[in-house]
Every structure is written in structure tokens, then in C-alpha cells.
Amino acid sequence: MRLSHAPPRGRPVEPLLAALLEPDPDRKCALVAALVSGESHSRERGLPGGLPGRPVRPLLVSPREVPNRGLGSVEGRAALCHAVAHIEFNAINLALDACWRFAGLPAEYYADWLSVAQDEARHFLLMRGRLRELGYDYGDFSAHNGLWEAAEKTAHDVLVRMACVPRVLEARGLDVTPGMIHRLRELRDADTIAVLEVILAEEVRHVEIGSRWFRWCCAQRELEPTATFRRLLQEQGIALRPPLNREARARAGFLPEELPDF
Template identity: 70%
Template sequence: MAVRSAAFAALIETDPLRKCALVAALTAGAVDPLPPDCDWHRVPGRPARPPLVRPRDVPRRGLGSAQGRAALVHAVAHIEFNAINLALDAVCRFDGLPDAFYADWISVAQDEARHFCMLRERLLQLGYEYGDLPAHNGLWEAAEKTAGDALVRMALVPRVLEARGLDVTPGIIARLREIGDTPTLARLEVILAEEVRHVAIGTRWFRHLCAERGLEPASTFRALLDAHGVRLHPPLNRAARFEAGFVDAELS
């Protein structure tokens, strides 16, 4: 099957493990136009659980208890599940980009699927399954708001929402180290290292699209933040952000 059609089949799959298997099987191939009868009402494919609630209604628990650590792992697993769909959606949603764009985002989807499986394994060790706890839909809502323009998607999803993980994850890892939860922190260390590449891919294609449109990237990024009412919340992991392609003018 051509690559975008195969990605769409994975995008609409509702079972998390089947979705991960479909993503793992994706390979580089002909970058096909999607057929006009694709059912976008089925996007994104996700299971009936977890129940989706407002962000402020997601329970907050400390990491000192097993239940609190399970809540953390569940929350990150939900982020990674959404990130699978976000990467697949970038492959399927945006037409007319270089073949390397689609290859990049397929590779991201495969990383995110592997991250999800790592976290689900840890969640099972803690006595829970993905879907057992409530979650919120903020990441996918951002996908919907940026569906009309690849440049806006690249600016506001990988370079804002996913980059936020670069800022907050080191503190979570430090706290897990303090309490001796090595199995969880080891997984988060893998995810943190690989998310730098994902944000860098967002940077690469944001700059590519800016160049196509004759736009200066740093000022365009700041203008998009202002236009969408988004701000970068300190403290920022500047070292990781610079590695992912940010420049000082975007972070000041």
C-alpha cells in the first residue's frame, strides 16, 4: 500500500495496540495522494477509554504513592498516544510537500508508538491499563486548530506543545530518581532524548515552509504565538531547545 494510504489506515485505527502495529509496519514508499473518499470523520482513531475531561478535571496525585506514579505514567502514555495520531495526521493532512516530510513524520509516529508501548508496559507493572484513568484532549484540539496550514501546525504543535516536554521532563526524572522509581525514569530518559529529534523535525519543516513563503522564521514564530494567544512558560530547557533548532530570538 502507498505510504499515505497506509498511514491513514493507522490513523483511523481505534485499538491502541493494533494502531502501534500498523505504524511499526509503515515503510518508505510511493507518496500517494489520498483518495477523495477518505472518511475524515473517523480521525483520530482512538479507543472509547480513557474518558476525556477538561484539563483541570484530570486528578493530580503526588509521586510518593504507587497510584500517583501510575497517574503520571498514564498521563504521559496518553500524550504519546496522541502524538502517534498527530504525526500520522501530518502525513495524511498536508499535500504537496517533499517526500522527506512524509518520511520524517512516519519516523516520528514509529518512535511515539514505541514510547506508548514502553509506558503501557510500565503501567501494567503498576496494576493499571491505558484507559483506566481520565485524560484530556488538549493535544488533539491543537491538531484541529492547525489543520488548515502546515506552517502553523509545525510552529504550534512540535515547537510549542511537544517542546514543552523538553522543559518539564528533566524535573520529573529528577523527582523519580529521588524516590527510586528507576523503571519509570529510564523510560522517560529514552523519551526525552528522542523528543529532541521530533522537535527538530518540526523546526526543519517550519523553516522550509517559511523559506517557501519568503518569511523570516524567528519573527514568524513569535507572530504566530501572539496570534494564537500562546506563550512559552519558563523555565525553558534552553540547551535541548537549541539542539532542536530554536534560536535566541524565538525564546526571548
């Protein structure tokens, strides 16, 4: 059994929407890889059938119900790989949704987020491959739906989406991944480290894209970016917390005054 979403009746499904609604991870990644920037122009607002396509497994639970496992065992390292793979799978849908949901933006916006979707699909396949090497697969552990819930909360405004998804949730990966790598280095898990290092290096560009389009939206509305970012975090009940990878965040477009002084 798998989740499926019916395409809009009376018209062919556009390639980008087909990728967004595809539930099978391998098929979704293949559809994303085949997307060409600019080929889909008539965007129908919203998502047919509600949530984006995703498999029945993993079981989605509240964040409090996701078990914490130590990295000292193979199962613990597999659980970490599964958590990262789940983030990357959600990030595919987030990037596709950023293209599909918001109309009237420059062509460069759609090209940027399509390129992010393609990177995220590659990241997912890399991490899923490592998970399989450890004897597990995507869906073998439970996970939570926080990333897509953030997409739903920010679906009304591209400015809010750019502020609160790439610049908060995706930027969190810049903060915590170095700690994961350090711990895995102690455990001599070079194969998992190799995948995480690829993801960390490329996620800087993804967050920078979010920063750039956030500032573009602010300029269009004659808003001061730093004050607007702080206001939106407060309105969304978001507090940045340590650790902060200030060097990576600076390369991703953050100004020092945007970050708390812990």
C-alpha cells in the same frame, strides 16, 4: 465498545490512513510499525469520520478536571505514566496526521513524520508496559484532548502546524521531563526513569524535525522565521512559560531570540 471510523467507500484504505483511523492502541502501533515511507501517494484531504481512531477509554475531560496526584504513591506514579502514555498515543496520531493532511511537500517531509509516528508508537508501548507493571493500564485514568484539539486548530496550514505543535506542545516535554526524572530519582523509581530518558532523548529529534520544516515553509513563503514564529504564537494565544530547557531546545533547532528571557 470502541470508536470506529468507516473507510472511504469505493477504494481500499491506504496503510497510513488505516493506522490513523485504528482505535485499538496495540493494533495501531502494529500498523504504524509496518508502514513504509513512500508507499502511500494519493492522499485524500481530511479525516473520514472526524476524529482519529482511539479507544473509548480513557475518559476525556477538560484539563481542569484531570486530578493532580502526588508521586509519593504507586497510584500517583501510575497517573504520571498514564499521562505520558496518553501524550505519546496522541503524538502517534499527530505525526500520522502531519503526513496525511498536508499535500505537495517534499518526500523527506513524509519520511520524517512517518519516522516520528513509529518512534511515538514505541514510546507509547514502553510507557504502557511500565504502567502495567504498576498494576494499571491505559484508560484507567481520565485524560484531556488538548493535543488533538491543537491539531484541529492548525489543520488549515502546515506552517502553523509546524510552529504550534512540535515547536510548542511537543517541545514542552523537553522542558518538563527533566523535572519529572529528578523527582522520580528521589523516589528511586529507576524503571519509570529509564522510559522517560528514552523519550526525552528521542523527542529532541522530533522537535528538530518540526523546526526544520517550519523554516522550510518560511523559506518557501519568503518569511523571516523568528518574527513569524512570534507572530503565530501571538495569533494562537500561546505564551511560552518556565521552565525552559534551553540546551535541549537549542539542539532541537531553537534560536535564543525565539525564546523569552525569563
